[in-house]
Amino acid sequence: MSNKDFPKSYEKSRELCFDENEFLKDTFSVDIFLREHRNKASLEVMRDDLGTHLKSLRLSMIELINKDYEDFVNLSKDLVGLDNGIRKIQTPLQDIKNEVLGVKNELVEAISGFTSCLEQHKKITTKKRSLIHVSQVITCINKLKSIIGSCKGNHTDYSIDLIERATMEFNQLQFSLSKCEGDLQETQKKEAEVVSQKLMSILNNKFLECLKEKKSCELVKTLKMYAGLDKVNELELLVRQEVIAPKLATLITEEALQREPDGLSYVYDEIIYFIETELNELLLATSYKGAPPPLKGYNFMINSLWPELEKRLNLPLMFAPGNANLFHSRFTKSNEFLRKLEILCGSHSSIMKLRENRQYQYFIQKWNLPVYFKIRFQEIAGQLEKSLGEVKMGGPVSQLKSETAYYLKSSSVVIEQIKKCWRNDVYLPELSHMFWKLSLQILSRYRNWLTECLSKESDLLAKRRMELGTLQTSFGLDNFQVKSRLDFLVCLFSDTNTFLTEARTFLESSKEKIPNKHLVEEELSISLEESLGQVRETIPKMTDSIVNIIVSESAVHFRQVSQIPRLFRRTNRKSSTEPCEYIGQVLHFPKQFFEWKSNQPFEVLENWFTLAFNEMTNLFYADVNEVLTNAQKTEESLRKLKKKKENYPSKNSGDDEIRQQLVIDVHSFSDELQRFQVKKENIQMLKDLVELVETARNKSEKQ
Structure with a gap:
């Protein structure tokens, strides 16, 4: 509510x-x-x-x-009188209740008796059925004895039809034995066991006979008999023990494996030949390679051949973990052998079962690929470091151009080690990611080595500039150390360009060896471009180093520009029509270098000399400008003194001769650039330099 x-x-x-x-x-x-x-x-x-x-x-x-x-x-x-009505019907209801309980008890007793009778009948029926099966067991044993006893010779006297009849009786015997439920006597059990052993012996011998003599039809019938008797596992064990094990025992021995380089190949070829000849009929009957539908339930490749094969191959010297060459040879041959085995499996499902087999996986794991790669890594890295460590800046350069595409042995060794990673006798597809990484590491190591060389060159250049400042040294290519340094840098420049081209081409082609390359194509390309780009970044620095040496060895003579005023000031020396000696000295080193390295590509030499003469022209301009500025200041000072003192002697100051000499020197310098095949318009300050001296001379003449 x-x-x-x-x-x-x-x-x-x-x-x-x-x-x-x-x-x-x-x-x-x-x-x-x-x-x-x-x-x-x-x-x-x-x-x-x-x-x-x-x-x-x-x-x-x-x-x-x-x-x-x-x-x-x-x-x-x-509600009045309701209690009296209830009391009236209470007694009849109680009587009805008692009658119902009585009927219920009678029904329970009847059901109990009936159930007891049924149980007794069931026991009798079961006993009767068991006795019938006992009778059938006795009958089957007698029939089997009769069939087996019909041929008293050896097992070859038993025809396939006779054995088939016997297996049918044996199948019935097996069924009846399972239904006897303890009613069978011990003597009968022993007789059944003896008959079973005799029949299985006859069937086994017949199977081996059919397999040996390649009787395909009879072989299929025997296989069906084994399947009907639920003896598939026993037959697979029989094939392993009686057919496969004896043959493999003669083929797989330590002596056979040690007959390198063809020992293992011979063993594997003989095993494949054995399978294709001795086991071919068996595999055709039980795999999807045969024309008729295969007999299901059998897998001789996994259950008979492979366990015995893995057992025989598991020899201490088989896997050769410490010998990289032998390991590679045996691993490659073993992989090829496994692929042939998979082909013989006949179907994709059989191949997958073989690969998932525990013993198969154990055999694969026995090949210690990380140890193999570690050995190869040490070999390659050792050769690489040894070669890169032998180079000394400023020392003699060993050139290989006549033998390879490279000038320096170090560059040749680097590309050789990259190629070694992908050589057929080194590379393994299972380690493709590690060999790709190693190739990129070699590129990185080469880049670091180039950077170290250029860093050392910077130190040597600074030291050389100090020597040039004292003028207590030989100049240009007459100095052995300068020549060696420049030779090394030019070789390094040429090798690096050649290396980049060859490394890109080779590694692009090597990507084809990587399994499932299409899945990682983008990542491979990106990583390769990054590594090559890092090496490529060192080329401009090499150019700078080469140009710096040319400029340092040449521009030191520009200091003589400041000495020109001494030649003409307060002297009676006439104007010269020839350039000063320093012009020839400045151009001497570039001429030597141009003739020495004329085998370099034209565009490379043009770039080097363009950069070098740009720098030298800037320095030349600064020195000439300083001399002209000082000359102008001197003229202005003399002009002021002349105004103050009218009787001041007007001797020749020599400034006109100085300007004229600078004009001759600058034009000579400009004309000589044609020898180096340098375009004058690419020398940024050259035009300004010519205008500077021309303007100074013209201005002086007007005054």
Whole structure:
């Protein structure tokens, strides 16, 4: 009953401190109600609200009674005499209950008796059936004895049809034996066991005979017999022990494996030949390679051949972990052998079963690929470091250009080691990611070596500049160390360009050897470009080093420009029509270098000399400008003195001769550039230099 069942008898003057519906809940508790509402209102307020609610309930009850008064009166009339009626029917009901219980007990007793009879009948039937099977066992044993005894010669006297009849009886015997349930006597059990052994011996011998003599039809029948007898595992074991094991024992020996380089190849070829000749009929009958539908349940490759093969191959010297060349040879040959075995499996599912076989995986794991790669890594890294460590800056350069595409032995060794990673007698597809990484590491090591060489060259250049500052040294190619340094840098420049081209071509082609290359094509290309790009970054630095040597050995003579005023000032020396000696000295080293390295590509030489003459022209311009500036200052000083002292002697100051000499020197320098096949327009300050001396001379003539 809810509040909706009570009429609303009055209007509340205010809201109560609790919800009226809480009293109607099934879970209502006085303690919980007080605990929840004592903090909402004081006890006095709660008491007043409860009293108000009680009055409301009373009024509602009175209104409800008044409203349904007629129903209450009728209900009270109907209940008069009801207890007497109940007492009247109580006794008949009890009698009916007793009768029902009696019938129930009789039914239970009848069912129990019937169940007992059924159990007894079942036992009799089972016993009877068991005895029938005992009789069948005896009959089958007698028939088998009769069939087996019909041929008293050797096993070859038994025809396939006779053996097939015997297996059918044997199958019936096996079934009857499983149904005898202990009623069979020990003598009968022994007779059944003896007959079974004789029959299996005959069947085994017949199978081996059919396999040896390649009787395909009879072989298929024997396989069906084994399958019908549920002897598939026994037959697979028989093939392993009687056919495969003896042959492999003669083929796989330590002596055979040690007959390198063809020992293992010979063994594997003989095994494949044995499978294709001796086991071919068996595999055709049980695999999907044969024309008829294969016999299911057999897997001689996995259950007969492979366990024995893995056992025989598991020799200490087989895997040769410490001999990289022997390991590679045997691993490659073993992989090729396994691929041939997989082809002989006949179907994809058989191949997958072979690969998932525990012994197959164990054989694969015996090949310690990380150790092999470590040995190869040490070989390659050792050769690389030895070659790179032999080079000394400033020492004699051993050139190989007549033998290889490289000038330096170090460069040749680097590309050789990259190629070695992918050589057929070194590379393994299973280690493709590691050999690719090693190739990139070699590129990185070459880049670092180039950087180290250029760093050492910078130190030698600084030291050489100090020597040139003292003028206590031989110049240009007459200095052995300078010649060696320059020779080394030119060879390094040429080798690096050749190396980049060859390395890119070779590694691009080597990517084809990587399994599933299409899945990582983008990553391979990106990593190769990054590594080659790092090597390529050293080429401009080599050019700078070559140019710096040319400039250092040549520009040192520009200091003689400052000596030109001494030749003409306060002297009666006439103007010269020939350039000063320093012009020839400045150009002497570039001429030597140009003739010495004329075998270099034209565009390379043009670039080097363009950069060198740009730098030298800048230095020449600075020295000439300084001399002209000083000459102008001297003229202005003399002009001022002449104004102050009218009788000041007007001797020849020689400034015109100085300017004229500079014009001759600059033009001679400019004309000589044609020898080096350098375009004058590419020498940025050359035009400014010519204008500088021409302007100075013309200005002087006007004055």
